[in-house]
Amino acid sequence: MLIGIDDTDSPAGMCTTYLGAVLIHQLKEAGISVTAQRLIRLNPNVIYKTRGNAAICIEAEGDADEAFRIAAACIEELAEFDEEKTNPGLVVSEKKLPVSFYRQAVTEFCTIEEAESICMAAGARVRKWKNGRGIIGATAAIAAEQADMTWELLTYRDPADKGERSVETDSLFRAEEETFPHTWDTVDIQNNCIVCFPHTPDPVIFGIRGESPEWVKKARGYVCSQKPVMEVIYHTNQGTDAHLLKGAIASLVDGCSYRLTGVVADTPVTGRGGHVSFLLRDPSGVVRCMAYEPTKGFRDIIRSLAPGDEILICGSYKNESINLEKIRIITCPEIVRQRPPLCPTCGKRMKSDGVDKGWKCRRCKTRAEEPEIIREPRMVSPGWYEVPSSARRHLARPLCRGIPPE
8 A cells, every 4th residue: 555645744843754654653653564755855846845845655565545544643633733733634545556647747747636536536534623724745656666766764753852953063064975965955065064964953863865765864963963752765756857847937827836048138247135046048938037136146157147148047937937957068268359459559449430340549540450359268167066055955866976967
């Protein structure tokens, strides 16, 4: 059977992955064999999400009715029902659900009615709390399937402990040093900060993301922290770019994320708050692209772009602009400018003598036929560039995993 759960947390506490870890323990105690567990991130732009828009799926073997009862009781005990935006959903299915629903949920938007229809067609057991929006994520987590997957090891404290986490900073940097690029986003080396634990009062102490269970366990071995009450390793779609669609500027849909190729249409400008923006043009239209202040040094790459550069951009389209996650500079030609030549006789800058009439010194009447050519060196070269670890979204594929497929 496949057990899907979503929407049990809130900004004030709890974590759906923690609830999943507790449920795994309870299922095993009841004699139900757990064979796998997945952490599935869905469309990061959904306005109804409580935090990171993560759902879980537990694969198990045993009595489905008993598993459904245990899972429902676990949700009723641990979910943040007092939070207005928390609307848990539970699905237990003995059949695999259509992967098309997962793809819709990770790249676009789904409705409660669509999830209910899919579950009904599969004969799945469904339970909704409050408005039941969580069954969308629960259904999508069960339906999730893709070739490229990663892993995350998560450690947990008692949910009643809402104070500061006790983790030795040096040990996290050591874990990154010893296991990168096989693990990533433990720390942000560029900006000297920690990435791998949340700043909300939830049960997660820290998480290690990587390419295999062996690598995340190796990195975890370097970390010194308070003693966890539980640890679990999830198979996940994090770091895979699963949310990106290929698209054209004229057909962008608000709240979706895209991979677009175009030409820089103007000189990037730094606006209020340190945000950097420029216009991107493709044959269908023009759109504004944004590198916000939290992307730190990535903004210097964006500032170095020039009109005419051909680039590929990845990011989310919201409020008529694209929030950049990474870019590929395809071509960045040398910038060539012209200006009036200097007079070889008196050293003054010449003036144009009219269209196609060359240049003339107003002081000594010396003439010249050609302007002065200025070649400006570029501060960037073709290649991929990404935001720092501290600004990366869960689903965005880091460049340490190799060149993103196009």
